[in-house]
Amino acid sequence: MKRLLGVALGILTAIGGFVDIGDLVTNAVVGSRFGLSLAWVVLVGVVGICLFANMSGRVAAVSGRATFEVIRERMGARAGLANLAASFLINLMTVTAEIGGIALALQLASGVSYMLWVPFALIAVWLVIWRVKFSIMENVAGLVGLSLVVFAVALFLLKPDWGSLASQALHPSVPSEEGPGTYWYYAIALFGAAMTPYEVFFFSSGAVEERWKVKDLVQSRINVLLGFPLGGFLSLSIAACAAVVLLPAGISVTTLSQVALPVIQAGGQLALAALLLGVVAATFGAALETTLSSGYTLAQFFGWSWGKFRRPAEAARFHVAMIVVLLAGVAVLTTGVDPILVTEYSVVFSAIALPLTYLPILIVANDPQYMGKHVNGRAVNIVAFIYLVIILVASVAAIPLMIATGAGA
Amino acid sequence: MTRSRKLLAAALAALVFLGGLLSGCAQSPSADSLKGPAKEAASAVRTASLAVDLRLQERATAAAATTTADDMLKGMQSATDQLEHFGAKTQDEQSLRDSMLAIFSTISRSLLHARDALAAPTSAPGGGTDLAGSVQLPAVQGELRTATEQLEELMTKAGIQ
Numbered sequence: 299m300k301r302l303l304g305v306a307l308g309i310l311t312a313i314g315g316f317v318d319i320g321d322l323v324t325n326a327v328v329g330s331r332f333g334l335s336l337a338w339v340v341l342v343g344v345v346g347i348c349l350f351a352n353m354s355g356r357v358a359a360v361s362g363r364a365t366f367e368v369i370r371e372r373m374g375a376r377a378g379l380a381n382l383a384a385s386f387l388i389n390l391m392t393v394t395a396e397i398g399g400i401a402l403a404l405q406l407a408s409g410v411s412y413m414l415w416v417p418f419a420l421i422a423v424w425l426v427i428w429r430v431k432f433s434i435m436e437n438v439a440g441l442v443g444l445s446l447v448v449f450a451v452a453l454f455l456l457k458p459d460w461g462s463l464a465s466q467a468l469h470p471s472v473p474s475e476e477g478p479g480t481y482w483y484y485a486i487a488l489f490g491a492a493m494t495p496y497e498v499f500f501f502s503s504g505a506v507e508e509r510w511k512v513k514d515l516v517q518s519r520i521n522v523l524l525g526f527p528l529g530g531f532l533s534l535s536i537a538a539c540a541a542v543v544l545l546p547a548g549i550s551v552t553t554l555s556q557v558a559l560p561v562i563q564a565g566g567q568l569a570l571a572a573l574l575l576g577v578v579a580a581t582f583g584a585a586l587e588t589t590l591s592s593g594y595t596l597a598q599f600f601g602w603s604w605g606k607f608r609r610p611a612e613a614a615r616f617h618v619a620m621i622v623v624l625l626a627g628v629a630v631l632t633t634g635v636d637p638i639l640v641t642e643y644s645v646v647f648s649a650i651a652l653p654l655t656y657l658p659i660l661i662v663a664n665d666p667q668y669m670g671k672h673v674n675g676r677a678v679n680i681v682a683f684i685y686l687v688i689i690l691v692a693s694v695a696a697i698p699l700m701i702a703t704g705a706g707a
Numbered sequence: 708m709t710r711s712r713k714l715l716a717a718a719l720a721a722l723v724f725l726g727g728l729l730s731g732c733a734q735s736p737s738a739d740s741l742k743g744p745a746k747e748a749a750s751a752v753r754t755a756s757l758a759v760d761l762r763l764q765e766r767a768t769a770a771a772a773t774t775t776a777d778d779m780l781k782g783m784q785s786a787t788d789q790l791e792h793f794g795a796k797t798q799d800e801q802s803l804r805d806s807m808l809a810i811f812s813t814i815s816r817s818l819l820h821a822r823d824a825l826a827a828p829t830s831a832p833g834g835g836t837d838l839a840g841s842v843q844l845p846a847v848q849g850e851l852r853t854a855t856e857q858l859e860e861l862m863t864k865a866g867i868q
Contacts, residue, residue, distance in 0.1 A: 567767070
């Protein structure tokens, strides 16, 4: 019974923890401009993140090493450092976006400017990282984040033309008002939103934090294979809500307040309350994960003592690094930069940097020296190599498309 | 120069060339450049209109509706800035830009009214004895709709979809 509860909790946490500010914004932007014609990308992204998380979780459980320890060992110090720089910068962008997301959600709830909520968000994130146990932190944020199911409920309440939605999803085409360049740019953004590298750093480091062994792999696999696809369903609901309400009204999403409008239209103030709770939990949870991921990557690369299972005094540099990252994120926000814009760029840059983390994990997952008999099977390898090609194409195409389309304008 | 450095230099040069090529292919500063700000403005005014509707139906809270109107006002500011920096090459472009700026100014004013009415303590219909907010909201909605119609008319005339 206890084991069953553990599995259920893991799945629910994975669903609630799947959506972050990047998913919220990108799916709503895409839904409001392209309808569900990019739904296939969510599917591709969800399969990709399941594969990636599965491999990195297995590597961590079998070898006892987290992603960045493996990257440094396999790629050497120089290539590893370039990888660290890219991953760290994207983590920093994501931390900035998530803290901005918390503040924007609180503004929507209170009407008080988000800039005044930023210091509050900073202190809250830091306090939780400093004081709260890893498992509690992960489970509470994930479970409260489940409130975002309100998007799926709202979609039903909106009584959409299901046939039209299905047709958009099953027969994808570029809408007449948009160019093919913009379509593919947002396809990459959506892919980057689903496969953010920080999720993998957090997942594999969390496996070490929670001292996973090979026997825990079954539960982790169930969490990933059920939780992430259901999280992907939430992402699709966000896009569908925008496609049903905002696209016909000629509204293109550029702010978080616009993301909320379909939910308000469907369910009124009660639905809005659930939405705000879900957005705060999702962005808060993601802020914790990205801040920790920044500490993990630095500490694992430089060989510092790390982990929340250690007292802060025993992992001082790890904790100081996280404080510096949080302060840097807040400093960026105080310049007045639009957090939604930071989010939009962070998901695209995530896609650009993805090969840097995916490739080393794929190599190690096939290395019997690390993995023994737990190396990738043939079927996993076929899918993994197909994904390597997809990831490389997305990474190479992202910057040219960004320039050509004016970042999807 | 080692082989790897040569490769790196070649890759960088290729990237710079590609960047330059794509920048050149990107939207030229013509009447097409007015499309971006026009669409941004249209989206902003329609969003504010929807927010006011939802507030009038008591579906949205005052905080959410006010935040939406405030966000749209910032969006309008950004669209206006883009339009002001647009260098018109022909008399027609100059005339289109001026007409658009005039409508943008009307939209900004109506968004400002919407934000103030939504932020008023009695912005919900039937909310209290001071009728400032509740009387203003339907009027503001009318203002927003008129501004939307004016912009849509101009966009159709200019061939902006």
